[in-house]
Amino acid sequence: MATADQCTDANDVWLPIPPGEIEGLPEGLHYVHWDAGPDYPADPARCVFYAVPYMKGAEVSLRPLSRMSRVRVVQTLTAGIEHMLPGLDRLPSGAQLCNARGLHDASTAELALTLILAALRDIPGFVRSQDAGEWRTGFRPALADKSVLIVGYGSIGSAIEDRLTPFECARVVRVARTARDTVRGPVHPLSDLSALLPAADVVVLAAPLTEETRGLVGSDFLARMKDGALLVNIARGGIVDTEALLAELESGRLRAALDVTEPEPLPAGHPLWHAPGVLITPHVGGPSSAFLPRAKRLLRDQLTLFAAREPLRNVIATAD
Structure with missing residues (x-):
């Protein structure tokens, strides 16, 4: 909830987008541009x-x-907020940390589908063949009739299933921190993963990075995946044990398509770059043409609520 000094003694709003480029910002606040x-x-x-x-x-x-002694809201433009949690104890009591749930759903889900199709149909191999001037035909796996397991069924996980629907998958299985029912079917709890993994042809990671999910995809998780299965990570690199994944990739038993890695950025010369059966994109799930207009709408809507002293959306944590 906003305090009485917002529009008098202190009322600066720091925006990473020039305020003149955001239509409809509420009056009564002083907008400044800071992009790091x-x-x-x-x-x-x-x-x-x-x-x-x-x-x-x-x-x-x-x-x-540490110098924002009167800040009431910290708003990220990412769905994940793990990079800001260490600063929570620097905030004044009652300050709220909000994420950008919904902002990246479409763009990230598009990339997830792109990675699945590109990895299954061996698009990287075809690009290398084109570069070499080679006509390399043959059969490749299709997404049709495959079983897909989505680990992390928030707004991005749901958006991924939206895009999988026309591709005639044999089955889409949903897993999240807690079980629930949806119009599409049940969402299984994380505790069911061990039993669900062996049947999945494609495993998509869309979960937030938390203490519960850090290192979730380790040697035991990977060992339960079926031979030839594809691991797709559009979440956070820290969810996957890189050394355990490398062992499976180098054996040829599993494949992977990764938009995020641990470490990140992935340094030159890291063995993951050249591991067999891996496709890597440099954390580009969110940065697309869809980002800027949606980011502007999010900031305008949150600031409109803030100026009206209405409850904000997407509040993840509140400082003590």
């Missing part, structure tokens, strides 16, 4: 709403927090 440059655009102590620069790294994003 070395100099601050204003006194951090006057900031009441901090929209975190997008994909600039935790160190930069957290830097002004």
Whole structure:
């Protein structure tokens, strides 16, 4: 809830997008643009709403927090907020940390489908053949009639299933932290993973990185996947034990399509770059043409609620 000093003593809003480019921002607040440059655009102590620069790294994003003594809202432009959680104890009591649930659903789900199809149909192999001027035909796996397991069934996981629907999968199985029913069918709890993995042809990771999911995909998880199965990670690299995955890839038993890795960025010379059966994209699930207009709408809508002293959406944590 906003406090009385928002529009008098302190009412700065820090935006990573120039405020002149966002239509419909509410009046009564002072907007400044900061996208992780070395100099601050204003006194951090006057900031009441901090929209975190997008994909600039935790160190930069957290830097002004210790000086934001009156901030009431920290709004990320990512669904994951693990990079901002270390700064929660720097915030004044009652300050809210909000994520960007829904902002990246379409773009990330598109990439998930792209990675699945490209890996199954061996698009990287065809590109290499084209570069070499080779006509290399033959059969490749199709997505049709495959069983897909989605680990993490929030808004992105649901959007992935939306895009899988026309592809005639034999089965789509949903897993999340807690069990529930949906119009499409049941969502299984994480405790069911061990029993569900052996039947999946494609396993898609769409879960947030938490203490519960960090390292979830380790040697035991991978060993339960069927021979030839494809692991797709569009979530966070820390969910997967990289060494355990490398062992499975190098044996040729599993394949992987990864938009995120651990470490990240993946350094030159890392064995994952050249492991057999792996397709890697550099964390581009969110950065697409869909990002900017949706980010502007999110910021406008949240600031409209903030200025009206209405409850904000997507509140993930509140400082003590």
